Amino acid sequence: MPNLPVVAIIGRPNVGKSTLFNRLVGKKLALVDDRPGVTRDRREGDATLIGLDFRVIDTAGYEDQDAASLPGRMRQQTEAAVAQADVALFLIDARAGIVPLDEEIARWLRGSTTPIVLVANKAEGRAGEAGIIEALALGFGDPVQLSAEHGEGMGELFEALLPHLERDEEAPLEEPEDEEFYEQGPLKLAIIGRPNAGKSTLINKMLGEDRLITGPEAGITRDSIAIDWTWEGRPVRLIDTAGMRKKALVQDKLEKLSVADALHAIDFAEVVVLLLDATRGLEAQDLRIADVALQEGRALIVAINKWDVAENASSLFNGIRSALEEGLSQVKGLPVLTVSAATGKGIDTLIKVAFETREAWSRRVGTGELNRWFEKAVDANPPPAPGGKRIKLRYLTQAKTRPPGFVLFGTRVDQLPMSYQRYLINGIRRDLGFGAVPVRLTLRAPKNPFDR
Ligand code: GDP
Ligand code: GDP
Numbered sequence: 001m002p003n004l005p006v007v008a009i010i011g012r013p014n015v016g017k018s019t020l021f022n023r024l025v026g027k028k029l030a031l032v033d034d035r036p037g038v039t040r041d042r043r044e045g046d047a048t049l050i051g052l053d054f055r056v057i058d059t060a061g062y063e064d065q066d067a068a069s070l071p072g073r074m075r076q077q078t079e080a081a082v083a084q085a086d087v088a089l090f091l092i093d094a095r096a097g098i099v100p101l102d103e104e105i106a107r108w109l110r111g112s113t114t115p116i117v118l119v120a121n122k123a124e125g126r127a128g129e130a131g132i133i134e135a136l137a138l139g140f141g142d143p144v145q146l147s148a149e150h151g152e153g154m155g156e157l158f159e160a161l162l163p164h165l166e167r168d169e170e171a172p173l174e175e176p177e178d179e180e181f182y183e184q185g186p187l188k189l190a191i192i193g194r195p196n197a198g199k200s201t202l203i204n205k206m207l208g209e210d211r212l213i214t215g216p217e218a219g220i221t222r223d224s225i226a227i228d229w230t231w232e233g234r235p236v237r238l239i240d241t242a243g244m245r246k247k248a249l250v251q252d253k254l255e256k257l258s259v260a261d262a263l264h265a266i267d268f269a270e271v272v273v274l275l276l277d278a279t280r281g282l283e284a285q286d287l288r289i290a291d292v293a294l295q296e297g298r299a300l301i302v303a304i305n306k307w308d309v310a311e312n313a314s315s316l317f318n319g320i321r322s323a324l325e326e327g328l329s330q331v332k333g334l335p336v337l338t339v340s341a342a343t344g345k346g347i348d349t350l351i352k353v354a355f356e357t358r359e360a361w362s363r364r365v366g367t368g369e370l371n372r373w374f375e376k377a378v379d380a381n382p383p384p385a386p387g388g389k390r391i392k393l394r395y396l397t398q399a400k401t402r403p404p405g406f407v408l409f410g411t412r413v414d415q416l417p418m419s420y421q422r423y424l425i426n427g428i429r430r431d432l433g434f435g436a437v438p439v440r441l442t443l444r445a446p447k448n449p450f451d452r
Helices: 017-025 067-084 100-110 129-138 154-165 199-207 251-268 284-295 313-327 347-361 367-380 418-431
Strands: 006-010 043-049 052-058 087-093 116-121 187-192 212-221 224-231 234-241 271-277 299-305 336-338 392-400 405-411 440-444
Touching: 006 017, 006 067, 017 043, 017 052, 017 087, 017 116, 043 154, 052 154, 067 100, 087 100, 087 129, 087 154, 100 129, 116 129, 116 154, 154 367, 154 392, 187 199, 187 251, 187 347, 199 224, 199 234, 199 347, 234 251, 251 284, 271 284, 271 347, 284 299, 284 313, 299 313, 299 347, 313 336, 336 347, 367 392, 367 418, 418 440
Parallel strands: 006 052, 006 087, 087 116, 187 234, 187 271, 271 299, 299 336, 405 440
Antiparallel strands: 043 052, 212 224, 224 234, 392 405
Protein backbone atom coordinates (compact mmCIF):
# COMPACT_ATOMS: atom_id res chain seq x y z
CA MET A 1 0.00 0.00 0.00
CA PRO A 2 1.50 3.36 -0.91
CA ASN A 3 2.20 6.07 1.61
CA LEU A 4 1.07 4.28 4.72
CA PRO A 5 1.63 6.30 7.87
CA VAL A 6 4.49 5.01 10.01
CA VAL A 7 4.33 4.01 13.67
CA ALA A 8 7.54 3.35 15.59
CA ILE A 9 7.59 1.14 18.68
CA ILE A 10 10.29 2.25 21.10
CA GLY A 11 11.29 1.50 24.65
CA ARG A 12 13.99 -0.25 26.61
CA PRO A 13 14.59 -4.00 26.16
CA ASN A 14 12.00 -6.48 27.39
CA VAL A 15 9.02 -4.13 27.73
CA GLY A 16 7.11 -6.05 25.02
CA LYS A 17 7.92 -4.19 21.81
CA SER A 18 8.25 -7.33 19.71
CA THR A 19 5.12 -8.81 21.23
CA LEU A 20 3.16 -5.71 20.24
CA PHE A 21 4.77 -5.68 16.81
CA ASN A 22 3.69 -9.29 16.27
CA ARG A 23 0.16 -8.50 17.34
CA LEU A 24 -0.12 -5.57 14.98
CA VAL A 25 1.52 -7.22 12.01
CA GLY A 26 -0.20 -10.50 12.68
CA LYS A 27 2.72 -12.72 11.76
CA LYS A 28 5.53 -14.05 13.86
CA LEU A 29 8.06 -11.83 12.18
CA ALA A 30 9.95 -10.81 15.26
CA LEU A 31 11.27 -13.24 17.81
CA VAL A 32 9.88 -13.10 21.29
CA ASP A 33 11.80 -14.44 24.23
CA ASP A 34 11.98 -14.05 27.96
CA ARG A 35 15.64 -13.10 27.92
CA PRO A 36 16.27 -9.46 27.20
CA GLY A 37 18.04 -8.93 23.95
CA VAL A 38 16.73 -11.82 21.90
CA THR A 39 15.45 -9.92 18.90
CA ARG A 40 18.31 -8.77 16.75
CA ASP A 41 17.14 -6.56 13.99
CA ARG A 42 14.93 -3.66 13.43
CA ARG A 43 11.76 -5.02 11.83
CA GLU A 44 9.13 -3.40 9.73
CA GLY A 45 5.75 -4.68 8.68
CA ASP A 46 2.31 -3.63 7.51
CA ALA A 47 -0.09 -3.50 10.40
CA THR A 48 -3.82 -3.31 10.86
CA LEU A 49 -5.53 -2.19 14.03
CA ILE A 50 -9.33 -2.14 14.01
CA GLY A 51 -9.32 -1.18 10.37
CA LEU A 52 -6.50 1.37 10.58
CA ASP A 53 -3.65 0.51 8.23
CA PHE A 54 -0.11 1.65 8.91
CA ARG A 55 3.50 0.60 8.72
CA VAL A 56 5.12 -0.35 11.98
CA ILE A 57 8.80 -0.31 12.95
CA ASP A 58 10.04 -2.35 15.88
CA THR A 59 13.30 -0.97 17.30
CA ALA A 60 14.43 -4.02 19.21
CA GLY A 61 17.68 -4.26 17.23
CA TYR A 62 20.03 -2.57 19.70
CA GLU A 63 19.76 -5.31 22.25
CA ASP A 64 22.83 -7.41 22.77
CA GLN A 65 25.09 -8.55 25.53
CA ASP A 66 27.27 -5.46 25.66
CA ALA A 67 25.45 -3.51 28.34
CA ALA A 68 28.02 -0.73 28.52
CA SER A 69 27.41 0.51 25.00
CA LEU A 70 23.68 -0.17 25.06
CA PRO A 71 22.34 3.34 25.74
CA GLY A 72 24.36 4.87 22.91
CA ARG A 73 23.22 2.38 20.30
CA MET A 74 19.72 2.43 21.63
CA ARG A 75 19.57 6.17 21.42
CA GLN A 76 20.68 6.12 17.79
CA GLN A 77 18.12 3.47 16.86
CA THR A 78 15.34 5.17 18.75
CA GLU A 79 16.01 8.59 17.33
CA ALA A 80 16.27 7.29 13.77
CA ALA A 81 13.00 5.41 14.05
CA VAL A 82 11.17 8.29 15.72
CA ALA A 83 12.40 10.73 13.09
CA GLN A 84 10.92 8.71 10.28
CA ALA A 85 7.63 7.94 12.06
CA ASP A 86 4.35 9.84 12.13
CA VAL A 87 3.87 8.78 15.72
CA ALA A 88 5.91 6.77 18.21
CA LEU A 89 4.62 4.33 20.80
CA PHE A 90 6.84 4.64 23.86
CA LEU A 91 6.44 1.39 25.77
CA ILE A 92 7.13 0.88 29.42
CA ASP A 93 6.63 -2.25 31.49
CA ALA A 94 3.79 -1.57 33.93
CA ARG A 95 4.83 -4.54 36.07
CA ALA A 96 8.42 -3.47 36.43
CA GLY A 97 7.52 0.19 36.90
CA ILE A 98 9.72 3.04 35.74
CA VAL A 99 13.45 2.29 35.69
CA PRO A 100 16.27 4.78 35.00
CA LEU A 101 16.55 3.73 31.36
CA ASP A 102 12.87 4.64 30.81
CA GLU A 103 13.58 8.08 32.23
CA GLU A 104 16.57 8.45 29.97
CA ILE A 105 14.54 7.54 26.89
CA ALA A 106 11.91 10.05 27.99
CA ARG A 107 14.61 12.72 28.02
CA TRP A 108 15.70 11.88 24.46
CA LEU A 109 12.12 12.10 23.30
CA ARG A 110 11.27 15.38 24.93
CA GLY A 111 12.71 17.47 22.11
CA SER A 112 11.22 15.35 19.34
CA THR A 113 8.68 16.82 16.97
CA THR A 114 7.11 13.41 16.37
CA PRO A 115 4.07 12.86 18.59
CA ILE A 116 4.73 10.34 21.37
CA VAL A 117 2.07 8.05 22.78
CA LEU A 118 3.07 6.56 26.13
CA VAL A 119 1.99 2.95 26.48
CA ALA A 120 2.06 0.98 29.75
CA ASN A 121 2.36 -2.59 28.56
CA LYS A 122 1.82 -5.74 30.63
CA ALA A 123 -1.07 -3.89 32.25
CA GLU A 124 -3.35 -6.91 32.52
CA GLY A 125 -4.57 -7.76 35.99
CA ARG A 126 -3.55 -5.73 39.04
CA ALA A 127 0.21 -6.21 38.96
CA GLY A 128 0.60 -3.22 36.68
CA GLU A 129 -1.32 -0.63 38.68
CA ALA A 130 1.64 0.94 40.46
CA GLY A 131 3.64 1.17 37.24
CA ILE A 132 0.79 2.99 35.50
CA ILE A 133 0.81 5.69 38.18
CA GLU A 134 4.61 5.96 38.08
CA ALA A 135 4.46 6.39 34.31
CA LEU A 136 2.77 9.78 34.70
CA ALA A 137 6.09 11.14 35.95
CA LEU A 138 7.61 10.67 32.47
CA GLY A 139 5.72 13.74 31.31
CA PHE A 140 3.79 12.21 28.43
CA GLY A 141 0.42 12.22 30.12
CA ASP A 142 -1.74 9.25 30.98
CA PRO A 143 -0.38 6.07 29.46
CA VAL A 144 -2.50 3.85 27.24
CA GLN A 145 -2.92 0.68 29.27
CA LEU A 146 -2.16 -2.30 27.17
CA SER A 147 -1.52 -5.98 27.36
CA ALA A 148 0.23 -6.82 24.12
CA GLU A 149 0.31 -10.44 25.16
CA HIS A 150 -3.37 -10.75 26.02
CA GLY A 151 -4.85 -8.26 23.59
CA GLU A 152 -6.31 -5.90 26.13
CA GLY A 153 -6.47 -2.17 25.46
CA MET A 154 -6.30 -2.39 21.66
CA GLY A 155 -9.35 -0.09 21.38
CA GLU A 156 -7.62 2.55 23.50
CA LEU A 157 -4.48 2.18 21.42
CA PHE A 158 -6.57 2.73 18.30
CA GLU A 159 -8.07 5.88 19.78
CA ALA A 160 -4.66 7.21 20.72
CA LEU A 161 -3.20 6.53 17.27
CA LEU A 162 -6.12 7.67 15.14
CA PRO A 163 -5.55 11.45 15.26
CA HIS A 164 -1.87 11.01 14.37
CA LEU A 165 -2.37 8.53 11.57
CA GLU A 166 -4.76 10.86 9.85
CA ARG A 167 -2.13 13.55 9.71
CA ASP A 168 -1.68 13.37 5.93
CA GLU A 169 -5.35 13.40 5.19
CA GLU A 170 -5.96 16.33 7.47
CA ALA A 171 -3.09 18.39 6.18
CA PRO A 172 -4.20 21.73 4.80
CA LEU A 173 -4.39 21.68 1.03
CA GLU A 174 -1.52 24.07 0.51
CA GLU A 175 1.22 22.20 -1.26
CA PRO A 176 0.86 22.52 -5.02
CA GLU A 177 2.50 19.10 -5.58
CA ASP A 178 -0.20 17.48 -3.52
CA GLU A 179 -2.66 15.58 -5.66
CA GLU A 180 -5.31 16.56 -3.19
CA PHE A 181 -4.70 20.17 -4.04
CA TYR A 182 -7.69 20.40 -6.26
CA GLU A 183 -8.46 24.09 -5.97
CA GLN A 184 -5.76 24.95 -8.46
CA GLY A 185 -6.64 22.23 -10.89
CA PRO A 186 -9.24 22.95 -13.51
CA LEU A 187 -12.82 22.06 -12.72
CA LYS A 188 -13.40 18.90 -14.72
CA LEU A 189 -16.91 19.29 -15.99
CA ALA A 190 -18.94 16.96 -18.20
CA ILE A 191 -22.26 17.83 -19.76
CA ILE A 192 -24.30 14.78 -20.53
CA GLY A 193 -27.86 14.14 -21.64
CA ARG A 194 -30.01 12.69 -24.34
CA PRO A 195 -29.54 13.69 -27.98
CA ASN A 196 -31.05 17.11 -28.70
CA ALA A 197 -31.11 18.16 -25.06
CA GLY A 198 -28.90 21.04 -26.17
CA LYS A 199 -25.44 19.96 -25.07
CA SER A 200 -23.60 21.33 -28.12
CA THR A 201 -25.52 24.57 -28.00
CA LEU A 202 -24.73 24.97 -24.30
CA ILE A 203 -21.03 24.28 -24.73
CA ASN A 204 -20.82 26.70 -27.64
CA LYS A 205 -22.53 29.35 -25.61
CA MET A 206 -20.25 28.75 -22.64
CA LEU A 207 -17.18 29.08 -24.82
CA GLY A 208 -18.53 32.00 -26.80
CA GLU A 209 -17.70 35.67 -26.73
CA ASP A 210 -16.00 36.82 -23.56
CA ARG A 211 -14.78 33.38 -22.55
CA LEU A 212 -11.15 32.67 -23.03
CA ILE A 213 -10.46 29.33 -24.64
CA THR A 214 -6.99 28.28 -23.61
CA GLY A 215 -6.82 25.48 -26.11
CA PRO A 216 -8.30 22.11 -26.88
CA GLU A 217 -6.47 19.14 -25.45
CA ALA A 218 -6.90 16.13 -27.64
CA GLY A 219 -6.71 12.52 -26.71
CA ILE A 220 -8.10 12.14 -23.22
CA THR A 221 -9.70 9.03 -24.62
CA ARG A 222 -10.08 7.91 -28.17
CA ASP A 223 -13.58 9.27 -28.16
CA SER A 224 -13.39 12.49 -26.24
CA ILE A 225 -11.39 15.67 -26.00
CA ALA A 226 -11.10 18.25 -23.29
CA ILE A 227 -11.46 21.95 -23.82
CA ASP A 228 -9.64 24.19 -21.35
CA TRP A 229 -11.06 27.62 -20.74
CA THR A 230 -11.55 29.99 -17.86
CA TRP A 231 -14.64 31.25 -16.17
CA GLU A 232 -14.16 34.43 -14.14
CA GLY A 233 -10.46 33.66 -13.97
CA ARG A 234 -10.94 30.08 -12.78
CA PRO A 235 -9.84 27.22 -15.02
CA VAL A 236 -12.45 24.83 -16.35
CA ARG A 237 -11.80 21.69 -18.34
CA LEU A 238 -14.84 20.75 -20.31
CA ILE A 239 -15.03 17.12 -21.30
CA ASP A 240 -16.43 16.95 -24.77
CA THR A 241 -17.49 13.64 -26.16
CA ALA A 242 -17.20 12.53 -29.71
CA GLY A 243 -20.86 11.62 -29.73
CA MET A 244 -21.71 15.29 -29.57
CA ARG A 245 -20.03 15.69 -32.88
CA LYS A 246 -21.42 12.62 -34.61
CA LYS A 247 -24.74 14.02 -35.56
CA ALA A 248 -25.22 12.05 -38.74
CA LEU A 249 -25.99 8.77 -37.00
CA VAL A 250 -29.47 7.36 -37.25
CA GLN A 251 -31.75 8.01 -34.35
CA ASP A 252 -31.95 4.54 -32.75
CA LYS A 253 -28.16 4.31 -32.67
CA LEU A 254 -27.99 7.72 -31.09
CA GLU A 255 -29.98 6.58 -28.10
CA LYS A 256 -27.36 3.94 -27.31
CA LEU A 257 -24.44 6.13 -28.19
CA SER A 258 -25.38 8.81 -25.73
CA VAL A 259 -25.13 6.38 -22.81
CA ALA A 260 -21.69 5.19 -23.91
CA ASP A 261 -20.65 8.82 -24.34
CA ALA A 262 -21.97 9.68 -20.95
CA LEU A 263 -19.87 6.90 -19.43
CA HIS A 264 -16.71 8.22 -21.06
CA ALA A 265 -17.38 11.73 -19.88
CA ILE A 266 -18.29 10.61 -16.37
CA ASP A 267 -14.96 8.80 -16.12
CA PHE A 268 -13.03 12.02 -16.48
CA ALA A 269 -15.31 14.45 -14.76
CA GLU A 270 -15.43 15.72 -11.21
CA VAL A 271 -18.81 17.31 -11.68
CA VAL A 272 -21.41 15.98 -14.09
CA VAL A 273 -24.21 18.17 -15.42
CA LEU A 274 -27.21 16.18 -16.59
CA LEU A 275 -28.93 18.34 -19.15
CA LEU A 276 -32.69 17.87 -19.56
CA ASP A 277 -34.92 19.23 -22.27
CA ALA A 278 -37.74 21.37 -20.87
CA THR A 279 -39.91 20.44 -23.83
CA ARG A 280 -39.56 16.72 -23.03
CA GLY A 281 -39.28 16.56 -19.25
CA LEU A 282 -37.53 13.81 -17.38
CA GLU A 283 -37.33 10.46 -19.11
CA ALA A 284 -36.24 7.02 -17.97
CA GLN A 285 -32.92 7.28 -19.77
CA ASP A 286 -32.12 10.48 -17.91
CA LEU A 287 -32.57 8.69 -14.62
CA ARG A 288 -30.34 5.85 -15.80
CA ILE A 289 -27.55 8.23 -16.74
CA ALA A 290 -27.93 10.13 -13.46
CA ASP A 291 -27.78 6.87 -11.58
CA VAL A 292 -24.55 5.87 -13.33
CA ALA A 293 -22.94 9.22 -12.48
CA LEU A 294 -23.85 8.81 -8.82
CA GLN A 295 -22.74 5.20 -8.68
CA GLU A 296 -19.42 6.31 -10.09
CA GLY A 297 -19.21 8.72 -7.19
CA ARG A 298 -19.42 11.91 -9.22
CA ALA A 299 -21.05 15.10 -8.04
CA LEU A 300 -24.22 15.58 -10.04
CA ILE A 301 -26.14 18.69 -11.05
CA VAL A 302 -29.36 18.63 -13.05
CA ALA A 303 -29.95 21.51 -15.47
CA ILE A 304 -33.23 21.91 -17.31
CA ASN A 305 -32.40 23.44 -20.68
CA LYS A 306 -34.58 25.35 -23.16
CA TRP A 307 -36.16 27.17 -20.23
CA ASP A 308 -36.87 30.01 -22.68
CA VAL A 309 -39.60 27.88 -24.25
CA ALA A 310 -40.79 25.99 -21.15
CA GLU A 311 -44.54 25.78 -20.64
CA ASN A 312 -46.14 25.67 -17.20
CA ALA A 313 -42.72 26.41 -15.83
CA SER A 314 -43.38 25.95 -12.14
CA SER A 315 -45.27 22.67 -12.38
CA LEU A 316 -42.69 21.37 -14.85
CA PHE A 317 -39.91 22.26 -12.43
CA ASN A 318 -41.61 20.72 -9.40
CA GLY A 319 -42.55 17.63 -11.35
CA ILE A 320 -38.96 17.06 -12.43
CA ARG A 321 -37.67 17.66 -8.94
CA SER A 322 -40.00 15.18 -7.29
CA ALA A 323 -39.39 12.58 -10.01
CA LEU A 324 -35.65 12.91 -9.31
CA GLU A 325 -36.14 12.50 -5.56
CA GLU A 326 -38.17 9.40 -6.20
CA GLY A 327 -35.98 7.93 -8.92
CA LEU A 328 -32.62 8.58 -7.24
CA SER A 329 -33.16 7.54 -3.66
CA GLN A 330 -29.43 7.59 -2.89
CA VAL A 331 -29.24 11.39 -2.88
CA LYS A 332 -31.61 13.98 -1.56
CA GLY A 333 -31.69 17.61 -2.57
CA LEU A 334 -29.78 17.33 -5.85
CA PRO A 335 -29.24 20.81 -7.30
CA VAL A 336 -31.80 21.42 -10.04
CA LEU A 337 -31.21 24.55 -12.13
CA THR A 338 -32.79 26.05 -15.21
CA VAL A 339 -30.82 27.31 -18.19
CA SER A 340 -31.25 28.45 -21.72
CA ALA A 341 -28.36 27.50 -23.95
CA ALA A 342 -29.98 29.64 -26.64
CA THR A 343 -30.03 32.90 -24.67
CA GLY A 344 -27.28 32.15 -22.16
CA LYS A 345 -29.54 32.72 -19.17
CA GLY A 346 -28.59 30.63 -16.12
CA ILE A 347 -25.16 29.56 -17.39
CA ASP A 348 -23.20 31.65 -14.90
CA THR A 349 -25.21 30.19 -12.03
CA LEU A 350 -24.67 26.71 -13.39
CA ILE A 351 -20.89 27.09 -13.39
CA LYS A 352 -20.89 28.72 -9.99
CA VAL A 353 -22.88 25.82 -8.55
CA ALA A 354 -20.52 23.38 -10.30
CA PHE A 355 -17.53 24.92 -8.48
CA GLU A 356 -19.39 24.83 -5.16
CA THR A 357 -20.38 21.24 -5.72
CA ARG A 358 -16.80 20.25 -6.38
CA GLU A 359 -15.83 21.85 -3.10
CA ALA A 360 -18.37 19.75 -1.21
CA TRP A 361 -17.25 16.69 -3.13
CA SER A 362 -13.65 17.34 -2.04
CA ARG A 363 -14.50 18.23 1.52
CA ARG A 364 -12.81 16.58 4.48
CA VAL A 365 -14.16 16.64 8.00
CA GLY A 366 -11.70 16.12 10.85
CA THR A 367 -12.18 13.14 13.12
CA GLY A 368 -12.92 15.34 16.12
CA GLU A 369 -15.72 17.29 14.49
CA LEU A 370 -17.04 14.16 12.86
CA ASN A 371 -17.27 12.20 16.09
CA ARG A 372 -18.83 15.05 18.02
CA TRP A 373 -21.53 15.05 15.37
CA PHE A 374 -21.67 11.25 15.39
CA GLU A 375 -22.23 11.00 19.16
CA LYS A 376 -25.14 13.39 18.96
CA ALA A 377 -26.64 11.58 15.99
CA VAL A 378 -26.43 8.23 17.78
CA ASP A 379 -27.81 9.72 21.02
CA ALA A 380 -30.74 11.25 19.18
CA ASN A 381 -31.55 7.99 17.44
CA PRO A 382 -29.79 4.93 18.89
CA PRO A 383 -29.29 1.94 16.63
CA PRO A 384 -31.77 -0.92 16.98
CA ALA A 385 -31.11 -4.11 18.94
CA PRO A 386 -31.93 -6.97 16.58
CA GLY A 387 -32.90 -10.05 18.58
CA GLY A 388 -32.32 -8.09 21.80
CA LYS A 389 -28.60 -7.77 21.05
CA ARG A 390 -27.25 -4.26 21.00
CA ILE A 391 -25.35 -2.95 17.97
CA LYS A 392 -22.55 -0.85 19.39
CA LEU A 393 -21.34 1.96 17.15
CA ARG A 394 -17.92 3.27 18.15
CA TYR A 395 -16.23 5.68 15.73
CA LEU A 396 -16.72 7.29 12.41
CA THR A 397 -13.81 8.39 10.27
CA GLN A 398 -13.63 9.95 6.84
CA ALA A 399 -11.41 7.61 4.87
CA LYS A 400 -11.46 9.48 1.58
CA THR A 401 -12.66 12.43 -0.44
CA ARG A 402 -13.75 12.94 -4.05
CA PRO A 403 -16.19 11.33 -3.44
CA PRO A 404 -16.39 11.41 0.34
CA GLY A 405 -16.19 7.98 1.97
CA PHE A 406 -16.69 7.20 5.64
CA VAL A 407 -15.88 4.15 7.72
CA LEU A 408 -18.04 3.27 10.70
CA PHE A 409 -16.56 1.03 13.37
CA GLY A 410 -18.65 -0.94 15.80
CA THR A 411 -19.74 -4.35 16.91
CA ARG A 412 -22.43 -6.29 15.03
CA VAL A 413 -22.42 -3.58 12.37
CA ASP A 414 -23.22 -6.23 9.78
CA GLN A 415 -26.72 -6.20 11.27
CA LEU A 416 -27.15 -2.45 11.03
CA PRO A 417 -30.26 -1.91 8.88
CA MET A 418 -30.07 0.08 5.65
CA SER A 419 -32.54 2.58 7.07
CA TYR A 420 -30.11 3.40 9.87
CA GLN A 421 -27.21 3.72 7.44
CA ARG A 422 -29.31 6.13 5.41
CA TYR A 423 -30.06 8.07 8.58
CA LEU A 424 -26.33 8.56 9.13
CA ILE A 425 -25.54 9.30 5.48
CA ASN A 426 -28.31 11.88 5.22
CA GLY A 427 -27.15 13.46 8.46
CA ILE A 428 -23.55 13.65 7.25
CA ARG A 429 -24.73 15.35 4.07
CA ARG A 430 -27.07 17.73 5.77
CA ASP A 431 -25.03 18.71 8.84
CA LEU A 432 -21.42 18.49 7.65
CA GLY A 433 -21.53 20.41 4.39
CA PHE A 434 -21.65 17.69 1.76
CA GLY A 435 -24.95 18.79 0.30
CA ALA A 436 -26.19 16.50 -2.44
CA VAL A 437 -22.82 14.92 -3.11
CA PRO A 438 -22.87 11.11 -2.99
CA VAL A 439 -21.51 9.91 0.34
CA ARG A 440 -20.38 6.35 0.97
CA LEU A 441 -20.45 4.52 4.24
CA THR A 442 -18.46 1.35 4.90
CA LEU A 443 -19.08 -0.70 8.01
CA ARG A 444 -16.29 -2.39 9.88
CA ALA A 445 -16.27 -4.56 12.94
CA PRO A 446 -13.11 -4.12 14.98
CA LYS A 447 -11.10 -7.27 14.78
CA ASN A 448 -9.46 -8.17 17.98
CA PRO A 449 -5.98 -9.17 16.80
CA PHE A 450 -5.91 -11.75 19.58
CA ASP A 451 -9.02 -13.55 18.41
CA ARG A 452 -7.61 -14.94 15.28
P1 GDP B 1 11.04 -6.32 23.65
O1 GDP B 1 12.41 -6.68 24.09
O2 GDP B 1 10.62 -4.97 24.13
O3 GDP B 1 10.78 -6.54 22.19
O4 GDP B 1 10.05 -7.33 24.47
P2 GDP B 1 9.40 -8.70 23.99
O5 GDP B 1 8.25 -8.45 23.09
O6 GDP B 1 10.47 -9.60 23.56
O7 GDP B 1 8.75 -9.16 25.37
C1 GDP B 1 9.55 -9.37 26.50
C2 GDP B 1 8.80 -10.30 27.45
O8 GDP B 1 7.62 -9.69 27.96
C3 GDP B 1 8.35 -11.60 26.80
O9 GDP B 1 8.53 -12.66 27.73
C4 GDP B 1 6.89 -11.37 26.57
O10 GDP B 1 6.18 -12.60 26.57
C5 GDP B 1 6.49 -10.52 27.74
N1 GDP B 1 5.34 -9.69 27.46
C6 GDP B 1 5.11 -8.94 26.36
N2 GDP B 1 3.89 -8.32 26.45
C7 GDP B 1 3.37 -8.69 27.64
C8 GDP B 1 2.13 -8.38 28.32
O11 GDP B 1 1.27 -7.66 27.83
N3 GDP B 1 1.95 -8.93 29.54
C9 GDP B 1 2.88 -9.76 30.11
N4 GDP B 1 2.60 -10.24 31.32
N5 GDP B 1 4.03 -10.07 29.50
C10 GDP B 1 4.29 -9.56 28.29
P1 GDP C 1 -27.31 18.00 -28.37
O1 GDP C 1 -27.70 16.85 -29.23
O2 GDP C 1 -27.62 17.70 -26.93
O3 GDP C 1 -25.91 18.47 -28.56
O4 GDP C 1 -28.32 19.19 -28.74
P2 GDP C 1 -28.06 20.46 -29.67
O5 GDP C 1 -27.18 21.44 -28.99
O6 GDP C 1 -27.67 20.00 -31.01
O7 GDP C 1 -29.52 21.08 -29.67
C1 GDP C 1 -30.63 20.39 -30.18
C2 GDP C 1 -31.68 21.40 -30.65
O8 GDP C 1 -32.19 22.14 -29.50
C3 GDP C 1 -31.12 22.43 -31.59
O9 GDP C 1 -32.08 22.67 -32.57
C4 GDP C 1 -30.92 23.65 -30.71
O10 GDP C 1 -31.03 24.86 -31.44
C5 GDP C 1 -32.05 23.53 -29.73
N1 GDP C 1 -31.73 24.19 -28.47
C6 GDP C 1 -30.63 23.97 -27.72
N2 GDP C 1 -30.68 24.73 -26.60
C7 GDP C 1 -31.81 25.45 -26.64
C8 GDP C 1 -32.42 26.42 -25.79
O11 GDP C 1 -31.91 26.79 -24.72
N3 GDP C 1 -33.61 26.93 -26.15
C9 GDP C 1 -34.21 26.56 -27.30
N4 GDP C 1 -35.37 27.12 -27.59
N5 GDP C 1 -33.66 25.66 -28.15
C10 GDP C 1 -32.49 25.09 -27.83
